[in-house]
Amino acid sequence: MFEPDTDNPFALFDRWYREASESETNDPNAMTVATADADGRPSARILLLKDFDEHGFVFYSNFESQKGRELTINPFAALCFHWKSVRRQVRVSGPVVRVGDGEADAYFNSRPRGSRVGAWASQQSRPLADRDSLMAAVEKADKEYPGENVPRPPYWSGWRLTPLAIEFWQDGEFRLHDRFRFTRAVEGEPWKVDRLFP
Template sequence: MFEPKTDDPFEQFRSWFADAEASEPNDANAMTLATADSDGRPSARIVLLKDVDARGFAFYTNTESQKGRQLEVNPFAALCFHWKSLRRQVRVEGPVAGVSDAEADEYYASRPRGSRVGAWASQQSRPLADRPTLLSAVARFEAEYDGKDVPRPPYWSGYRLTPLRIEFWQDGEFRLHDRFLYSRPSDGAPWVMQRLFP
């Protein structure tokens, strides 16, 4: 049986995340990101968590991608971490805002050079005629920035989800799972924790 040892969901998340990093064979920081357009039609995909602190959960992407366009018109999202080896899941919901330029610059500079060039070459989520077209764009930007630093594209940045709900789920025998929900009405408000039926 799982019982949270803290009233702070971020502390609880960091504890579980450390367990996941030790047990998951690949990408313990992988999370499903669900967004919706202005009509409420949802879309989900896997992205990588790049930072988590008391401000929230941060990830990076092309802001002109489908998720970027959806967050522009509907700045609310949900995350789901599923660590199969631990039989655990964490669900997170809340409003989303862009990270600062300084944060985006710092993370972008930490990426491999090929990934930085790729950010210029890829018109993410738009139709692509064929693979050679993409490789041609990569070659063009490799030549343009040959011997130079690769700057962050103006359309590439990060987002931070500020959670209002964080739910921890631990698998239980006979589907008698343990579920604990931390919730608050707004950022800065105190967290309220409650156990949920499985």
């Protein structure tokens, strides 16, 4: 049986994340990111969490991609982490804002050069004639930005989701799972904790 031993969901997430990092064979920072368009039609995809603290969860993307356009129109998102090895799940939801240029530049510059060149070459989410067209765009960007100094494209940056709800789920025998949801109305308020039926 699982009972949270803290009223700080970020501390609990940090502990669960570190435990998952020791047992997940691939990408313990993988998460489903769900967004919705102006008509409320949802879409979801797997991204990698790149940073988190008490201000929120950070991921990066092309602003001109489907998720980028949807987050610009409807700046609210949901995340879901599933760590099969430890039979746990964490769901997070709240408003999103773009990270600052300095933070985005620092992360972009930490990426391998090929990934930085690829950010210039990819018109993410838009139709692509064929693989050769993509590789030609990569070659063009590679020539345009020789060496290690590949600047961050103006349409590429990060998003920070500031949670208003974080739910922790621990698998239980006979599907009698333990679920706890932390909620608050706005950032900075104390968290309310509820146990939920499985």
